[in-house]
Amino acid sequence: MVEDRFEMPAPSVEITTAERRVMCVILAEGRSAEIDATLSEAECAARTEALRRIAARHGGRLELLQSQRLLVALSGVEAPTDLAARAAHCAIALRAELGGVPLSIATGMAEVAGRLPVGALLDRVVQLFPQRPRPPESGIRLDGATAGLLARSFDILQVDERSWLGGPKEEPDSVPRLLAKPTPCVGRERELLQLAAEWRHCVDEPSASAVVVVGAPGLGKSRLAWEFLRERSEAAEVWIGRADPMAAGSAFGLLAQALRRAMGILDGEPLEVRRSKVLARVERLDGLGAKAQHVAAFLGELVRAPFPDEGDVQLHTARQSSMLMGDRLREGFESFVWAECQQRPVLLLLEDLHWGDLPTVMLIDAALQHAGSLPFFVLALARPEVHELFPALWSERHGLRIRLAPLPRRASELRHALPNKSLLQPRQNEQCVVCARSRGERY
Incomplete structure (x- = not known):
């Protein structure tokens, strides 16, 4: 060389x-x-x-x-x-x-x-x-x-x-493990009660709701969400999207990942298989009726399963204009959420929203508004910088903002209590400092 x-x-x-x-x-x-x-x-x-x-x-x-x-x-x-x-x-x-x-x-x-x-x-x-x-x-x-x-x-x-x-x-x-065993969730009882109350309001009223949980790295946002979901996964249609830091800001990237998971679309699958999964998911929704094919076509654009536009004037025209395509994607997603919520509550979890993208945020905002009196629950987890990236994050929608504080001292002691601490002692002080930083602890 x-x-x-x-x-x-x-x-x-x-x-x-x-x-x-x-x-x-x-x-x-x-x-x-x-x-x-x-x-x-x-x-x-x-x-x-x-x-x-x-x-x-x-x-x-x-x-x-x-x-x-x-x-x-x-x-x-x-x-x-x-x-x-x-x-x-x-x-x-x-x-x-x-x-x-x-x-x-x-x-x-x-x-x-x-x-x-x-x-x-x-x-x-x-x-x-x-x-x-x-x-x-x-x-x-x-x-x-x-x-x-x-x-x-x-x-x-x-x-x-x-x-x-x-x-x-x-x-x-989402569950921290110690010696291959799950650690208990302590010190977040108040936040879990807040989430549970907001969920009950969303389902019982019903009404669309957006909850944003903000906290520094290592404070337990994912664990809080897991504990919350564990009690409700049987009662709701759960969609999960996790932002990729290597693709931060990619248009519709976070929402597309959540929808691909919900539809069972896997990376590397042939195009025809991806299309068939989109169609199957949409056709099972009775509320869409004659709009099903139209909704499937534009959901396909979101999840990288594009349909042919021969004979589909709306799809062909939208592909010639980014502004028109944006409108059609919004309409398709709104209709999809509306039809899903007619059958059972929908819970959309978005992890690491600070690595998300504005088109996803805007599309979800539109869906929250359109769902209105339907049980559509959005739970977003993010670090404090999310407010710099999205200053008006769903501010006009019904919901809740939870800011996670560090665990109280007593809860932290319970969380880290071990029968044999020597098994976990780092071999080097530098490693200890790095791991402490990753947990958000003082060192």
Whole structure:
């Protein structure tokens, strides 16, 4: 490869003023022998540039080390769980581009000197690097801190007491687990009563309602929602959408995910299968009548299951105008929600709305208004910055705003009480700091 190379800086024992921050570092083999042998010098340079773009897309900086290995450093002001998720997605993308080479990821406090992090974190990611014999299929080894931060959203494989990264979970865990057992939900009784009261009002009146639960990372928004849903999943049609930080702001992305889940549409399915699932879901709704085909066509636009527009003048015309398409999508979704609510209450859960998109927010706002006197319940979970992104979030609709505060001291003590704390003690102080930050605790 054509690239400037340099020695990794030697650890310094001097007291410095270098900045210390929580970082994730990824170490990767810079080449796959099977692929690299066939590449010309120009192709190697192009491939290196492609790797830089992957790192930059995930908010990282790539450096080529003298040992022919690649180092990607990621940092940011977000929660450590989000930082680790960025690093995991970046590592998966790098490995795909590099032809399945081994990688390692470590998370912790690090000083930055020049362009590279230095200190114990860099030593740790080097020590983690998979050696022969060939590592598990994942090929991405994790340190303890990174594995802990990713456990909710990614499959973590345990092989020979080592942690390896699997793929993203289809359904992230909403219930924290300790030694593989669910932890009790304590200290949120008041919020659960508020949610229950709003739900009863929505169903008994009936009337459409929007509840927004706001709280900092780690305060238990997802756990609160899970406890609430656990009591009502049999009594309602539940749709769940979880925003993807890597696709934040994508038009209708959050709502489309919720609808795809509700219709049982899977990634990679043939177009005809996706269309048939949309049609089947719509045709079971008696309230739509002659509008069923029209509603299905525009729901298909939302969930990436487009129908042919030959003979469908409305669909063909809408595809020529983004403004007209927006109107037709709104009408289709409003009709779908209305027909669903005629059969049973609909509960739409939106997780991580701060990574959502304005078109989704506006479409749900229109559906809340159109549903009016129907049991349509929207529960959105978000961090405080959601109000900066969507300042008037459903402000004209009936609903409730809940701001989660940190757990009271007594509840926190009960939550973290363990029969054998030594089993969970982190091996390094840096890992302890990172995990505490991810839980929103003081440290």
